[in-house]
Amino acid sequence: MNARAAIDLTAKVNTPENIQFEYRIAGPFRRAPAFMLDLVIRASSITAVFILLFCTGIIQVLALPFSVAVVALFISYFLLDWFYGLFFETYWNGKTPGKWLTKIQVISADGRPISAYQATIRNFLRSADLAPFLSLQFLDPTFAPMYIIPTGLVAFLCMAFTTRFQRLGDLAAGTMVIVDERSWVPPSVKLEDPRVEALATYIPANFRMSRTMGRAIALYVARRSRMAVGRRAELSAILAKPLMQQFGFREDTSTDLLLCALYYREFVLKEIVAPGEEGSRPPASRPASYGTPLRQEVTHAPPIVASIASPSPKGVSE
Amino acid sequence: MRVGDLLDRRRQGWQELDKLCERFASPAKRRNVTASEAARFAALYRAACTDLAMSEEFKLPPATVDYLHRLVGRAHSQLYRSGSFPVDRWWHYLMVIAPRAIFNDPCVKVAFIVFFGLFALSALMAWAEGTFPGFAESVMGKEQMETMEESFSKGLSGNFDHFIVASAGYIQHNTSIGLSCFALGPLLLPSLVTLAYNGIMLGASFGYMARPEVDAGDTFLEFVTAHGVFELTAIALSAAAGLRLGVGLWMTGDTNRLDSFLQSAKKALPIMMVAVVLFFLAALIEGFVSPSSLPYAIKAFIAIASASLLMFYFVILGYPSDSTSGTLEEQT
Known part of the structure; x- marks a missing residue:
């Protein structure tokens, strides 16, 4: 496990399709609520069985002996205690109801689905993970000295020392708990300002962006809609000012727009070409209505006024 | 494009x-x-x-x-969804691989010797009051002995409701002993101490109740006969499973700690599974048979049958043969 994966809380998985993708790992603070929910579900199921057996008069109606009801209650408790997690994780694709509600899922550490065998191990070892137990006297000195209050320290310590937040049962079964990705709309960046397209055409054609710069600009553009105008200017200036020098742009060009234009050029406009065919496309025609940011053409108006929406640049050859 | x-x-x-x-x-x-x-x-x-x-x-x-x-x-x-539960393979695992794994496991032997050894010793000492005066009293405490005698003071016949409640309490108590022995297993020593402590306590109560002058003794023995075999074995087995985990965690042999722990978890699984099955069977008997007023012969028969069943499972099914190795993972 390399350091990066530990920091990013992701687990890389190689699929049979021979590609590599990442799962996000669920930490103790996602898993504890799932555990609590499962506990509540189990407790309320057993309470429901209890009420059904002893409070609805079903014993009298069916003329059952009292012991049958007690044993039925016991069997439900036993089954819920030992086979709840095993059953759901096997048949619900690694999710118990609590995990489903908190949107997490158990899978094998190698990315494959969890098998019944793994589900058995990790659920049978849960009691070891909940150790050490506190005595009931911890709550009230008059209670019987029964060591039944779980602390879960073993699980927490174990998660703290493993990179994939695995508890003892996870380690033994070779499983991990990941965030179950639900529908998630891809963040499509809307660059509605038509000046962006115009500005993009002024960026020198031979300008090549490094990967890290591309990432920084993409992050900025994805988040700029949530920033105040002043903040946009402040943040974008850090990256855009040196670039403006390099491109020979006027000092009063909007740095925010420049980053948007770079994004547009890099992630929307850019041709996908096989290596070796670069530069086969003629340069896009320049919508002229917004003026120019270049220093040599100072006579034109600066690119601030946006009155007419321009059509997107034509001249695309496929 | x-x-x-x-x-x-x-x-x-x-x-x-x-x-x-x-x-x-x-x-x-x-x-x-x-x-x-x-x-x-x-x-x-x-x-x-x-x-x-x-x-x-x-x-x-x-x-x-x-x-x-x-x-x-x-x-x-x-x-790639999670698979189903391959019943036939699990049956094979439970009937062929698990008993052999249990028979060969030194942790099972240690747990059995500690638990049943101390149980027998303590029972003997509590029973022979003349030789070891005050042993049972000092182990169990006067108060607990009286509570126990009190709860078995009535005969089994006609007091079903009283004993079914007692049964539920004992099931819970003994299962939690087994579970805490298992859960403390990775720490080794606390698990052994818990096991030894409970062996001594249970032994002392059995020995004390077996004394001829204790009136409630007959009821007690009649009550525990049917389910005792399964339940005590289950406690020892769950401690053995815990010890197996602990041994893997601390005595790593040639592998690194994680791999050693993984291997020991695979070895502990059959032991724990059998312990759970035994706890379940014991609870069924304890719920239906033990508190009932069935003739003692039937209860004794159940005890003998369950002991023979365990012998058959652990010794005959478990006796090493050529193909002893194999885990469920290799099967599935």
């Missing part, structure tokens, strides 16, 4: 895949999925995989790459 156009074109496929994932995830909706949709799902998944693989080459925006990682992960966990 431009990146933007590519994204627009692909986005439809991704969203279709996303919708299909949602349908596959829900058991109710999954039933209505047609064969052509399943095939479409596979095709879309492969396409998304390709897009993800090419995302570096195409220089897709980072947010889109993130999205693709999640989409592919989601589809992957639907395409």
